Amino acid sequence: MADVEGMHPGSLPSPSTDRTTGGVTPPGNEAGWGMADPFELVDLDVRTSSGITATFADGYVASFDLVELRLGCPCATCRALGERGEVPWPRPSSPLPLSITDASLHGAWGVNIVWNDGHSTGIYTFEYLRRWSEDQPV
Ligand SMILES: [Zn+2]
Numbered sequence: 001m002a003d004v005e006g007m008h009p010g011s012l013p014s015p016s017t018d019r020t021t022g023g024v025t026p027p028g029n030e031a032g033w034g035m036a037d038p039f040e041l042v043d044l045d046v047r048t049s050s051g052i053t054a055t056f057a058d059g060y061v062a063s064f065d066l067v068e069l070r071l072g073c074p075c076a077t078c079r080a081l082g083e084r085g086e087v088p089w090p091r092p093s094s095p096l097p098l099s100i101t102d103a104s105l106h107g108a109w110g111v112n113i114v115w116n117d118g119h120s121t122g123i124y125t126f127e128y129l130r131r132w133s134e135d136q137p138v
Helices: 066-071 076-083 126-135
Strands: 041-047 051-056 061-065 100-106 110-115 123-125
Touching (some): 051 066, 061 066, 110 126, 123 126
Antiparallel strands (some): 051 061, 100 110
């Protein structure tokens, strides 16, 4: 079984500011002194056969399993399916089990996930992931 434990580190940029050393005010942080941008991501762990875990600048950790992520795909196609009462996954042609083929950062504000069913138009913004996670009953 060719599981990939997380993405190779080269696929993600290093955090722009090393917050553990102190003494540096992060650029672009207009929220106020000492206030971490709650939608800034410091770590993203992608496990192609289980899900993703996102760690935010203020320490908040959001985890999502694959099916949850796939069903919550924010792209227009999947949202339209949901509005018609259909599910974006699994479709009749969907390979099982679901897995992530590729994941890459989309700018500094989101992650684009490519699924093994060929779907790749969903861009999960970090804000979306966080709000989604926080809205979920634990
Ligand atoms: Zn989609």
